[in-house]
Amino acid sequence: MKRSNRLVTLTNFFLENPREHVQLPYFVRLLQTTKASVSEDMDIIDAVFQQEGLGYLNRTTGAAGGVKFIPEFSQKKSFQFIEKLRQKLEDPSRILPGGYLYMSDLLGNPKTVKEIGRVFASVFSKSHIDVVVTVATKGIPLAYAVASFLDVPVVIVRRDPKVTEGSSVSINYVSGSSRKIQTMVLPKRSLQEGANVCIIDDFMKAGGTITGMVSLLEEFNANVKAIGVLAEADDEEEERVVDNYTSLIKISHVDIKGKKIEVQAGNIGEKSSE
Amino acid sequence: MKRSNRLVTLTNFFLENPREHVQLPYFVRLLQTTKASVSEDMDIIDAVFQQEGLGYLNRTTGAAGGVKFIPEFSQKKSFQFIEKLRQKLEDPSRILPGGYLYMSDLLGNPKTVKEIGRVFASVFSKSHIDVVVTVATKGIPLAYAVASFLDVPVVIVRRDPKVTEGSSVSINYVSGSSRKIQTMVLPKRSLQEGANVCIIDDFMKAGGTITGMVSLLEEFNANVKAIGVLAEADDEEEERVVDNYTSLIKISHVDIKGKKIEVQAGNIGEKSSE
Structure with a gap:
């Protein structure tokens, strides 16, 4: 999937599933791309969410690592x-x-x-x-x-x-x-x-x-x-x-x-x- | 604003404001870009929304033209x-x-x-x-x-x-x-x-x-x-x-x-x- 499409899909996913912990392999499969690309997508989304005062992506590394969107109004x-x-x-x-x-x-x-x-x-x-x-x-x-x-x-x-x-x-x-x-x-x-x-x-x-x-x-x-x-x-x-x-x-x-x-x-x- | 950031901002806007009619100049100002770019962004978002069975962007042309997101589950x-x-x-x-x-x-x-x-x-x-x-x-x-x-x-x-x-x-x-x-x-x-x-x-x-x-x-x-x-x-x-x-x-x-x-x-x- 192209980056632009991935960004729309991922943004929708995070907004629809606040605080849900998701491991990266899930997104790699869903978006048919690489871990590195998903990571870059999340950098972009996190930056926009924070800039707009909507919340942030909470990312953890390690075996059980992953990401969840924490909706927090500034x-x-x-x-x-x-x-x-x-x-x-x-x-x-x-x-x-x-x-x-x-x-x-x-x-x-x-x-x-x-x-x-x-x-x-x-x-x-x-x-x-x-x-x-x-x-x-x-x-x-x-x-x-x-x-x-x-x-x-x-x-x-x-x-x-x-x-x-x-x-x-x-x-x-x-x-x-x-x-x-x-x-x-x-x-x-x-x-x-x-x-x-x-x-x-x-x-x-x-x-x-x-x-x-x-x-x-x-x-x-x-x-x-x-x-x-x-x-x-x-x-x-x-x-x-x-x-x-x-x-x-x-x-x-x-x-x-x-x-x-x-x-x-x-x-x-x-x-x-x- | 870069396309990737615009896509995140726009996707969020549509999901947060279903059925709200917005004229293009609003987005042109909000995203600091051109009408043509906003139009292309909306093509991408519309395609992803439709493909995922989430709804579609209803776009109208003319003086009072604009866009609204119609959330419709497939x-x-x-x-x-x-x-x-x-x-x-x-x-x-x-x-x-x-x-x-x-x-x-x-x-x-x-x-x-x-x-x-x-x-x-x-x-x-x-x-x-x-x-x-x-x-x-x-x-x-x-x-x-x-x-x-x-x-x-x-x-x-x-x-x-x-x-x-x-x-x-x-x-x-x-x-x-x-x-x-x-x-x-x-x-x-x-x-x-x-x-x-x-x-x-x-x-x-x-x-x-x-x-x-x-x-x-x-x-x-x-x-x-x-x-x-x-x-x-x-x-x-x-x-x-x-x-x-x-x-x-x-x-x-x-x-x-x-x-x-x-x-x-x-x-x-x-x-x-x-």
């Missing part, structure tokens, strides 16, 4: 994306009764969701995550986006048990904002003991839902390695019960009467500069 | 994928009480979900879909996967209204399998009048849920252009109320005592050969 690209999101959220027509914010249009856009996933996956890239956990409903697309870049499965905690998932573990927890007792359920079969977990959700106020998930995950002896929330909002009445999390956006003030919203970047900026 | 690739899925589903350890089938592991795998989306998007590629609609919870990841390849938004029908979405339209419908009256809700703001809709769900038995969605969508004067279900199961007691749908998998027989499942390809094969 800090600059992440911040540019968050700034655009921030501006969109400041639109006062988003204010809903009760001081909530309409975000379904953004969360309904697969491209926006994918970029959110890419930003989180970049932050958690070195945390050795085995599985992404979220709770139904709105966190689901975000969780899949993060998981696709980390190349790990998604497990969905439900608020109601479903007959189609077999036996399950459930816990009761107190919701931070409504003070109601709620239930969370996770099928036994869905999570291995001792897994490294990344929790993803769309919104956090006092953090009751995430605390509930953490408690439920303790029943599976899971290690919560990372927590990502798209947007956090200050809750003046409640103290936050979760502190080790990453947020992309912070809704600092919603003035319902004056029709004004203040939206800032979340704590992701502080984290990256650590 | 029939061969679709059928290979469905056959693998079929074999995985025939594993008898998937049988759950009540004759249900455990599929959460497959639906929890972002790569599998993406491929399912690619297969559906290929079938519905020419249906001028404006929006993908699904119902919480399990259809959500599939809907996003389909929508990402069609480059359209996702709208999620809920079974309970949520305060964070503003005013909404709701309907009651009779569930096919349990004969219970259930509710479905869609926020007013989430769907434009007269939109061309593709309904996606994970599972269909008698089809009550999908009929419910169709009725709800009528309230928005939507045109249901396509219905896709991952798996359909025969319901011996109920006649199916939906007939114009595409399924990838058909669960034809679950023998709980004998621990045997029969899984066939869905009606997608019949459709493609029409």
